[in-house]
Amino acid sequence: xxxxxxxxxxxxxxxxxxxxxxxxxxxxxxxxxxxxxxxxxxxxxxxxxxxxxxxxxxxxxxxxxxxxxxxxxxxxxxxxxxxxxxxxxxxxxxxxxxxxxxxxxxxxxxxxxxxxxxxxxxxxxxxxxxxxxxxxxxxxxxxxxxxxxxxxxxx
Numbered sequence: 378x379x380x381x382x383x384x385x386x387x388x389x390x391x392x393x394x395x396x397x398x399x400x401x402x403x404x405x406x407x408x409x410x411x412x413x414x415x416x417x418x419x420x421x422x423x424x425x426x427x428x429x430x431x432x433x434x435x436x437x438x439x440x441x442x443x444x445x446x447x448x449x450x451x452x453x454x455x456x457x458x459x460x461x462x463x464x465x466x467x468x469x470x471x472x473x474x475x476x477x478x479x480x481x482x483x484x485x486x487x488x489x490x491x492x493x494x495x496x497x498x499x500x501x502x503x504x505x506x507x508x509x510x511x512x513x514x515x516x517x518x519x520x521x522x523x524x525x526x527x528x529x530x531x532x
Contacts, residue, residue, distance in 0.1 A: 380515075380518040380519065381511065381514045381515045381518045382515075383445050383446075383447070383515055384515075385507070385508075386443075386445045386511075386512055386515055387444065387445060387446070388442065388443070388444045389442075389443055389506075389507070390438055390439065390441055390442060390443070390505075391437065391438055391441050391503075391504050391505030391506070392483075392484075392485050392505045392506070392507040393438065394483040394484065394485055394505075394507075395480070395483070395485040395504060395505025395506075395507075396434045396437075396438070396505070397479055397480075397483055398479065399430055399433070399434050400434075402427075402430050403427045403430050403431055406418065406423040406424070406426045406427040406430070407423060407424065407427045409423055410422075410423040436456060437504075438505075440454060440455045440456035441453070441454055441455075441504065442455075443503050443506070445466075445515060445516070447466075447519060448465060448466060448467075448519070449463050449464065449465055449466060450463070450464055450466055450469070450490060450501065450516065451463040452501045452502070452503060462499070462501055464490070464492040464494070464499055464501060465492070466516055466519045466520050466521050467519075467520040467521070468492040468493045468494070468499075469490055469491070469492045469516060469520075469521035469522060470491050470492060470493060470498075470522045470524065471489075471490070471491040471522065471524045472488065472489075472490055472491075472513045472516050472517070472521055472523065473488070473489040473490075473491070474486045474487075474488055474509045474510070474513060475487045475488070475489060476509065484507060484508060485505050485506060485507055485509065486506055486509035487502065487503070487504050487505070487506070488502075488503040488506045488509055488512060488513070489501070489502055489503075490502075490503065490516075490521075
């Protein structure tokens with residue numbers, strides 16, 4: 378059986394659509410004071426909060442990097458401190474896709490990867506992975522274990 382090509386997963390960042398709830402918050406704080414001027418949030422405070430949320434989205438999006446090679450999975454975060462974690466794909470014991478209804482609609486998921494490590498189990502968390510079912514298949518095709526996970530919002 379042929380392996381699923383790594384393709385877009387060789388190096389990628391969280392998908393823009395994974396921040397959908399945050400975009401809704403930005404809209405609420407920008408439009409809320411204009412729709413209801415008697416709210417406790419002034420127009421200036423609403424703009425400040427919306428700007429802070431937007432800054433969080435941009436910082437999170439551009440300070441996370443995920444890489445898949447034929448042998449390894451790497452998660453790199455560069456803010457507030459530089460952290461790089463890498464596991465061998467053959468050591469992965471579970472790839473858990475976590476997504477709610479809105480994430481299913483937008484085609485993204487948070488992926489929790491569990492692997493064997495020298496000090497026990499290692500967990501990597503990849504937020505906003507586009508096309509998560511294909512991502513999981515890429516890992517499984519390269520030797521990751523595929524245990525079935527049962528529970529709310531799992532696939």
